Amino acid sequence: MDYLGEAIALTIDTIILGTCIKQYIKSKKAMSMIQGAPILDIDKNLQEIVNTHPEKKLEYVSIRGTVKPIGNPIISSNNPKVSGVIQLLSIKEHVIQRSTAGFWSEHERLIQETHNIMPFVIESKGYNVEIVDPLAAEVLDMDVISDVFSPTVPSVMDHIWGFFAGVRQRGVQTTEKMLRKGSVITGIGELIASEDGLSLRLEPPKNGAPFYLTNMQVTSLVRKLDDTRRNYRLLCIAFGVVGIILGGLIARRYWRDRCKKLDEEKRKRQLEDTRRERRRRVRDDNLPEAHLCVVCRVNPREIILLPCGHVCLCEDCADGILELCPVCRATIDKKSAAYIA
Incomplete structure (x- = not known):
């Protein structure tokens, strides 16, 4: 219990440091894989390239084209003029909540989230590649079609109840995002040809590599990942230094306490030996x-x-x-x- 505060601080620092190291390695690995992935054009030669590889697949490639739905697209719930292939509808409740320390802070709660997906392809020069399981993408760029915040007008009873309950409602936020029809995106993943060799599909890699559907170019995505890697590297250094300092303080305090305890025990033994020797010299051996x-x-x-x-x-x-x-x-x-x- 003597080192409880320092131990808790060191444990928290270690957990954060481990998370930062994990994210740093993940960003570095993803950046390396993207840089090593060939950038292929969606054209008549792409089918032949894939068919000539073993198992008719390329484990990690980058392609770019225009989003085109297979069938009727999804119509936006808030703007009938907008259509797309992926729709995300979310409802969040914003509240002000009282903490155990008595301070009020803002929080948000996800009430509902719905995804609507229409099969689609990436098209270029009259050729296309079907996208499989787009929601598995680590980066899935979608446009915000609508973002509406409806504030709550509380009554007197709501104020009283919120004070005793420790929760006050601020309002509800409704958001709609879509991957629009006609958007130009970059897909990075595993490219596989169908059994008959007539169609291609891009899906999440089976080797665990990251899957991307982004409106950025490959160079921009690499630059973004590099910035993320640098940020996590700085965090790793910062929390590593903090951990070393905390560990040094704990070790220093432990060593000082141990030395102090040993000195006290040594001093106590010396006093007891001195006392016994002094009494031995002054005592009379012929006591009644x-x-x-x-x-x-x-x-x-x-x-x-x-x-x-x-x-x-x-x-x-x-x-x-x-x-x-x-x-x-x-x-x-x-x-x-x-x-x-």
Whole structure:
């Protein structure tokens, strides 16, 4: 318990450092894989390139084209003129919540989230590649079609109830996002040809590599990942230094406490040895029986026990007897030095 605060701080720092290291490695690996992925044009030669590879697939490639739905597109719920292939509808509740310290802070709660997906392809020069499982993409860029915040007008009873409950409603936010029809996006993933070799599809890589559907160019995506990697590297350095400092402080405090404890024990042993030697020199070896300690029967009686008043113990034996007088069994409240003339 002596190091509880430092141990908690070091544990939190270690957890954050581990998370930052994990994200740093992930960003670095993703950037390396994207840089190594070939950039292929969607044209008549793409089909032949894929068919010539083993199992008719390319494990990690980058393609770019225009979003085209297979069938009727999804019509926006808030703007009938907008259509797309992926629609995200979310409803969030904004509240002001009182913490255990008594401070009020804003929070948001996700009430509902709905995805609507229409099969689609990426098209270029009259050729296309079907996109499989787009929601598995680590980056899925969609346009915000509508973002409406409806504030709540609380009544007097709502104010009273919110004060005692510790939660006050601010309002509800409704958001609609869509991957629009006709958007130009970059897809990075595993490119596979169908069994008959007549169609292609882009899907999440089976080797665990990241899957992207973004409106950025490959160079912009790499630059963004590089910025993320640098930020996580700085965080790793910062939290690593904090961890080293905390570990050093804990080790320093432990070493100081240990040295202090050892010094106290050494000083105590020296005092006890000095005391015993001093008493040995001044004691009379020819003491009468009535002046000997009732416990060891060797040393003279030197301690008076209070409140019973018995002088029956030497200083050595008095250290081990703490509760009851060995003569009358009375409770010992205090011990004092006694001198028998």
